[in-house]
Amino acid sequence: MHLIDCFIDALVFVRQxxxxxxxxxxxxxxxxxxxxxxxxxxKASLYIEGGYQExxxxxxxxxxxxxxxxxxxxxxxQHSREWSGDLLQKxxxxxxxxxxxFFDRLASLNMIDxxxxxxxxxxxxxLSMGFTGRYFDSSQKQQxxxxxxxxxxxxxxxxxxxxxxxxxLLMPSGYPPVTSQTLKSRRIxxxxxxxxxxxxxLIIAYVAMKLDIVGLANHLVSLI
Numbered sequence: 001m002h003l004i005d006c007f008i009d010a011l012v013f014v015r016q017x018x019x020x021x022x023x024x025x026x027x028x029x030x031x032x033x034x035x036x037x038x039x040x041x042x043k044a045s046l047y048i049e050g051g052y053q054e055x056x057x058x059x060x061x062x063x064x065x066x067x068x069x070x071x072x073x074x075x076x077x078q079h080s081r082e083w084s085g086d087l088l089q090k091x092x093x094x095x096x097x098x099x100x101x102f103f104d105r106l107a108s109l110n111m112i113d114x115x116x117x118x119x120x121x122x123x124x125x126x127l128s129m130g131f132t133g134r135y136f137d138s139s140q141k142q143q144x145x146x147x148x149x150x151x152x153x154x155x156x157x158x159x160x161x162x163x164x165x166x167x168x169l170l171m172p173s174g175y176p177p178v179t180s181q182t183l184k185s186r187r188i189x190x191x192x193x194x195x196x197x198x199x200x201x202l203i204i205a206y207v208a209m210k211l212d213i214v215g216l217a218n219h220l221v222s223l224i
Contacts, residue, residue, distance in 0.1 A: 001050040003060045003118040004125060010039035011125070014068050021075045029079040036068060036088070056115045060122040062105055065089050066098035066133065067126040099133035102126075103147065117155065124151045 013035060021027055040061070047057035065088045072083050089098040106123045109116040127148045135144035 001046060002121060003047060003050065003052060003056065003115075004122050005050075006043045006046045006057065007040070007061070007064045007122065009043065010036055010064065010068070011129070013039055014071055015129070018071050018075045021077045027077065027079075029082055032079075033083075033086075040064075050118075052115050052118070056119055059105060059109075060119045062089075062093060062098070063102060063123045063126045063131075065092050066102045067129065067131045069098060070131055070133070099136070102131070102133045103135075106147075106151065111154070111157070120151060120155060124148070124155055127151060 017027055017032055044057070047054070069083075069087050069089050073080050077083070087096060087098075089095050093101075095101060102123070106120070109120050109123075111117075127144075132144060135141070135147070
């Protein structure tokens with residue numbers, strides 16, 4: 001297993017909620033908050049099965065929590081102000097500065113500890129799904145892209161498989177049908193496609209990452 005397995009359900013759920021908010025659907029604050037915390041807690045002990053230490057899980061969860069807070073606050077949700085008063089990052093890490101600390105923590109990861117690769121993988125997921133943190137201004141877009149590419153290159157270092165530019169995996173038709181059994185085997189909840197392409201992108205990227213094809217997320221996100 002990878003560290004990302006601990007968080008995939010929470011990430012998918014948050015993307016679903018953001019899509020619904022953008023569709024002007026009514027989303028309750030309390031149930032949303034409880035579900036997010038439930039998904040984070042349900043697989044919190046999976047890291048032990050993967051041979052990771054608690055510090056590795058904690059580092060990876062920080063990225064996910066920062067991403068969730070930013071996604072919720074930037075969604076235009078009517079409860080955004082209420083969320084800002086009860087940030088996940090505040091609850092889990094006693095900070096309100098995750099947009100800065102995210103990149104500091106990412107920079108602190110090394111190439112010596114093999115587990116740090118999987119921690120970096122979680123950070124790359126969050127960056128690929130749109131996390132900006134302190135690089136939120138349009139004038140800082142190039143800096144953010146450089147960080148994303150550097151993270152991608154570090155993940156690709158030593159990988160046995162790399163995607164070719166013309167790979168059929170870049171198109172949905174290049175994949176076999178996604179069945180409930182397939183998703184169950186990947187420990188992902190079956191997600192209806194009505195929540196939009198971003199959820200499908202996340203699921204496809206997750207399946208590919210489980211096969212250590214790290215570059216797929218980079219290519220897919222660039223097509224959104």
